[in-house]
Amino acid sequence: MMEKGYLLDKRYLLIRPIGEGGMANVYLAHDQKNDQDVAVKILHMDLQNDPNTKKRFQREASASSKLNHPNIVKVYNIGEDAGMSYIVMEYVTGMDLKHYIDQNFPIPYRKVIDIMKQILSAVQAAHDHDIIHRDLKPQNIMIDKNDHIKIADFGIAVALHDNSLTQTNTLLGSVHYLSPEQAKGSMATKQSDIYALGIILYEMLTGKVPFEGESAVSIAIKHFQDEIPSVQALDPRIPQPLENVVLHATAKDPHDRYKSAAEMAVDLSTSLDKKRANEPKFVPNSNSDLDETKVIQIPKNPDLADKVVPNKHEEQLKADKKWWTFLKKRRFWMAFGLALLVFILAVGFIIGTTKKNVEIPDLTGMSETQAKSVLTDNHLKIGDISHQYDNDVQKDRVIRSYPKKNMVVKEQSKVNLLISQGPKKIRIGNYVGQNYTQIRKKLMKLGFTVRKNETSSTKYAAGQIMNQDVPEGKKVIPQETIITLTVSSGRAFFNLRDLTNYTQKSVQDYANEKGLVLNITSQYSDTVEKGLVISQTPAAGTRLSKGSSLNVVISLGEKNKAPEQVSFNKTITIPFNPKTATQVNTADIANPNDNGVTASSSSSSASASTSTSSSTTTTPVHENHVTIFIQDETHNISDVYRQMVITQTTNVTLTFTVKGNESAYYKVVRDGDVILTDEVKPS
Known part of the structure; x- marks a missing residue:
């Protein structure tokens, strides 16, 4: 057992032990990185030195982490600290189903069915991903105060599969739910999980397991020799259809059981219906040959x-x-x-x-043909062939046998083989726009080699993926694939230049080059020559990026005695741009006249005269929105001088007031873009 207060992997602070199993100890811990309580399962020390067990432990936990179901405990992380393999899981408050049955029996039949349907839904989800639990039992099922179910340890029990039949102390907790084929040493299948579900249903209905014994071996023998005791014999109120669900799920021959957890759920959901009240007792279609040895008793009388x-x-x-x-x-x-x-x-x-004892040969790495030949030479028969993806064993080669190598069996016994399908191919997703750190962690966990190419971007935030060299949807073997991700470093920054004594044109050219938004104001200066920059905001050396604002003050020269004010006009042409124009429907929009007044203010009578036709006929038109700014004695360049709407290229006359021979300035913004700016003087 680990000590309280141990900081696992510099992240998970162990608080207290909350469970102990044949394979691992479970602790309540606090994830200091994410600030949440978690459950940490640590592999027993006596199994840490077995590389095969550790590998299976990590592989099966990795497979379990892919399951996303409301009734399955989430797996957050898998790791190793100082040689100790561990799994970090969701911490579920409540109690396990074993304690729940002890405290709440008898449980109403409807509640039994509701709880079982949650369990069946979770198991079906795992089976859909080809993940077999192998160790379903009430101790692995958590239930909270709202009767919500969470199943733990999906697929992890297989790590002890090769050892379980010889470890009677650790097997005892699971042997009550062990299928006949597992008890005989055969490989677990989805139907093995179905059998365990039937035993769990039996226990919820009766308050006890069907078989008891002095040892794990004696209980295991009963699973493949004895019939399941009748639940109706213990509780005559149980309807026959509900007992039939138990009998159907726990048939000795896997072929007689439900084909799936979903099928069992459908049958269970209607087991209390009145229309099934006269249903006959379930009888398996086939006769099991599991009871191979019987004791013949000699009668005394x-x-x-x-x-x-x-x-x-x-x-x-x-x-x-x-x-x-x-x-x-x-x-x-x-x-x-x-x-x-x-x-x-x-x-x-x-x-x-009587048959001779023979030892199972090591078939690992052999082809199916080679394995069959070796089995024949050893007076054994080839049994069922199953296939599984494997990153270490070559495709079409034996991963392991059941019973395992070196086990002693009788001649002509069947040996089942698990054949490798080679490494499993993974379909590449679309990672553009996602966080690089998270995607890299996910891909590396799958076995990919990930490379990073960093560049600046105005579209993607720093750390977001901009591009991937392996296209979305392509199926690849992770261990053989290098994927390069182009990652945004954020906006490209630069140090603002010192613009003091620059001309207005030079400042405008610099702003255009760097993509800055330029704002110009003017003031008198006794030290800076007229037309040159007096000051700037932000200050020189400030780090800016494209789109930042730049404010400069242009010198008007020395301020002498105030000269007489002069007013003058300047006619400018504002070009119409259909690309940025907005479409509107109106029956009466005229063009601005030559003196710069828009139709909306000068053509009210015309608008009124055509109001009748406008009410029945609308003509789609496109319009530009124009804002004019001027700088003179009575206007400031930062204030709006005039706003107008144009539907075609339009001439506008601007009126300026200056002192003496001073200059005035104007700026024209069309649909948000500066299109005209100039300095003007009285002629």
């Missing part, structure tokens, strides 16, 4: 001979019924003869069926 029938010789004893009747007249000789006959038959049966 000849009168009881016809009541005790050895399982393997029933037909023979029936054929000798007349002989038994004859022997009943002579009890002593009948007892002696019966004992002798049974003894001879039993010895003959044992001699005829």
